Amino acid sequence: MNAEFDVIVIGGGNAALNAALSAREAGANVLVLERAQREKRGGNSAFTGGGFRMVHHGTEDIRAVVPDLTEEEIARTDFGQYTAEDYLDDLGRVTQYYIDPDLAETLVRSSTDTVRWMQTQGVRFEPRWGRQAFNVNGRFKFFGGVVVAAKGGGRGLVDYLYKSAEQRGVQVRYGVRARALMRGADGIEGVRALTGGREEVIGARAVVLACGGFEANREMRTRYLGPGWDMAKVRGTRYNTGDGISMALDVGAQSYGQWSGCHSVQWERYAPDFGDLDARTSSQRHSYPFGIVVNAEGRRFVDEGADFRNYTYAKYGRIVLQQPGSFAWQIFDQQVAYLLREDYRLRGATKVQADTFEELVARMEDVHPGQFLETVRTFNAAVKRDVAFNPNIKDGKGTTGLALDKSNWANPIEKPPFEAYSVGCGITFTFGGIKIDTATHVLDVEDAPIPGLHAAGELVGGLYYFNYPGSAGLMGGAVFGRIAGREAARHALQDAVAAA
Numbered sequence: 382m383n384a385e386f387d388v389i390v391i392g393g394g395n396a397a398l399n400a401a402l403s404a405r406e407a408g409a410n411v412l413v414l415e416r417a418q419r420e421k422r423g424g425n426s427a428f429t430g431g432g433f434r435m436v437h438h439g440t441e442d443i444r445a446v447v448p449d450l451t452e453e454e455i456a457r458t459d460f461g462q463y464t465a466e467d468y469l470d471d472l473g474r475v476t477q478y479y480i481d482p483d484l485a486e487t488l489v490r491s492s493t494d495t496v497r498w499m500q501t502q503g504v505r506f507e508p509r510w511g512r513q514a515f516n517v518n519g520r521f522k523f524f525g526g527v528v529v530a531a532k533g534g535g536r537g538l539v540d541y542l543y544k545s546a547e548q549r550g551v552q553v554r555y556g557v558r559a560r561a562l563m564r565g566a567d568g569i570e571g572v573r574a575l576t577g578g579r580e581e582v583i584g585a586r587a588v589v590l591a592c593g594g595f596e597a598n599r600e601m602r603t604r605y606l607g608p609g610w611d612m613a614k615v616r617g618t619r620y621n622t623g624d625g626i627s628m629a630l631d632v633g634a635q636s637y638g639q640w641s642g643c644h645s646v647q648w649e650r651y652a653p654d655f656g657d658l659d660a661r662t663s664s665q666r667h668s669y670p671f672g673i674v675v676n677a678e679g680r681r682f683v684d685e686g687a688d689f690r691n692y693t694y695a696k697y698g699r700i701v702l703q704q705p706g707s708f709a710w711q712i713f714d715q716q717v718a719y720l721l722r723e724d725y726r727l728r729g730a731t732k733v734q735a736d737t738f739e740e741l742v743a744r745m746e747d748v749h750p751g752q753f754l755e756t757v758r759t760f761n762a763a764v765k766r767d768v769a770f771n772p773n774i775k776d777g778k779g780t781t782g783l784a785l786d787k788s789n790w791a792n793p794i795e796k797p798p799f800e801a802y803s804v805g806c807g808i809t810f811t812f813g814g815i816k817i818d819t820a821t822h823v824l825d826v827e828d829a830p831i832p833g834l835h836a837a838g839e840l841v842g843g844l845y846y847f848n849y850p851g852s853a854g855l856m857g858g859a860v861f862g863r864i865a866g867r868e869a870a871r872h873a874l875q876d877a878v879a880a881a
């Protein structure tokens with residue numbers, strides 16, 4: 382086949398754009414195929430808060446990534462530190478030690494350097510005060526391992542990356558859906574793609590797959606995640622339908638990771654089927670560590686304060702899906718209402734409010750009233766009232782003696798008006814995918830690299846099982862995307878020399 386490009390990158394989110402920039406930096410001519418039209422570009426990456434989980438050792442490392450940090454901001458912030466060992470421990474613990482250790486090491490050890498490299502590619506970062514650090518007595522303390530986010534959140538990140546790609550001469554085609562990989566005697570030779578109804582084949586010396594998981598494919602969700610997943614809401618893009626995984630399997634790639642697992646969260650119960658980048662509402666419901674969550678039977682079913690939100694939110698969506706009717710209610714009182722994220726205040730929240738629990742449960746309509754009243758009564762009676770509440774640390778203010786205790790941030794729910802928010806399950810991305818090595822070669826079923834094929838981002842399996850530490854997704858996409866671009870360029874340029 383005639384190689385029109387050195388490298389084709391399939392996908393248009395964070396992993397893809399970092400791959401494209403890296404391949405370009407290595408001297409390749411690069412084409413990006415993005416399935417979405419320009420105004421919907423950026424995949425799930427555009428929907429994110431832009432958080433990057435990177436290793437840091439305190440203020441100086443943060444200042445290096447955020448050069449415009451002021452002395453006043455530094456004075457009122459405790460950035461803490463997040464060592465490589467902390468990061469590896471977190472990845473191991475939340476994935477029940479199933480994570481591929483080589484991929485984990487690569488992600489962790491390259492994290493800081495990759496964020497610094499992204500700066501050289503034009504991405505700007507800022508500390509995530511508010512979401513990742515609460516203001517307690519005038520001082521912010523970062524918890525949960527995440528400090529920096531791209532300026533402007535996910536939209537900002539994607540805009541920086543596309544602007545940089547365009548300035549550096551990467552070609553981008555929108556509205557093009559890759560459908561198949563062309564494999565010849567010596568490896569990958571190109572991509573078959575659909576633009577509108579028209580099919581074409583584009584030749585390339587190497588291909589990077591970075592087109593997301595299968596979370597937006599109802600049929601694959603039900604097939605691999607199990608019954609009930611057809612009903613989950615998709616938090617982000619509608620375009621991640623598993624194409625990249627299927628294309629790779631078709632040319633002999635090895636399936637890898639937890640195909641029955643996914644990242645899913647408590648999400649507005651009546652949210653639309655897919656995310657909408659321009660929506661003026663928000664379906665996020667991440668403040669549950671400060672209240673209780675009950676199901677249709679009026680019972681609590683998770684330890685809301687088991688850990689910081691970053692370490693529990695990605696597994697609680699599945700547990701809500703498994704409840705009777707696949708819904709739940711989050712309950713708060715006025716002692717903690719000030720801690721609720723702004724998402725709760727926006728239009729579109731399914732919310733009821735009342736001055737008594739009897740009225741509240743009547744307004745919820747679908748929760749067992751007697752059991753609900755009993756749940757609140759026993760919860761309040763079990764709270765350790767002599768322990769001080771502090772949202773910035775695991776404060777140990779729990780309950781004692783309940784069949785399911787709450788471990789931290791357990792305030793008695795007693796100051797009206799009481800607020801209840803209804804949630805369902807929102808799926809973020811799937812964990813299963815294809816196998817790569819640490820140089821991002823896609824491996825076949827005998828663990829041999831498929832020549833000319835690389836992958837990065839959420840279609841790679843082996844990183845997450847059961848759970849996920851918040852903001853590792855963008856970081857992993859950037860780390861492996863950068864490597865994939867560089868390695869694909871190396872392969873392509875060697876191939877070009879050999880062919881000459």
Ligand SMILES: Cc1cc2nc3c(=O)[nH]c(=O)nc-3n(C[C@H](O)[C@H](O)[C@H](O)COP(=O)(O)OP(=O)(O)OC[C@H]3O[C@@H](n4cnc5c(N)ncnc54)[C@H](O)[C@@H]3O)c2cc1C
Pocket residue numbers: 391392393394395396397414415416417422423424425426427428429430431432433434557558559560591592593594616617618620621622624625809810837838839840851852853854855856858
């Ligand atoms: C609401 C929300 C908030 C989140 N917040 C964070 C956060 O703050 N920090 C964090 O680390 N993670 C966050 N995540 C997770 C994060 O979005 C993912 O980990 C990350 O964006 C995945 O990047 P990716 O490049 O692999 O995939 P994506 O960004 O989803 O990109 C996939 C791309 O492939 C394209 N595509 C799909 N099929 C084809 C095809 N056949 N041909 C061509 N193109 C195709 C899509 O259009 C898209 O551009 C969040 C996710 C959501 C939904």
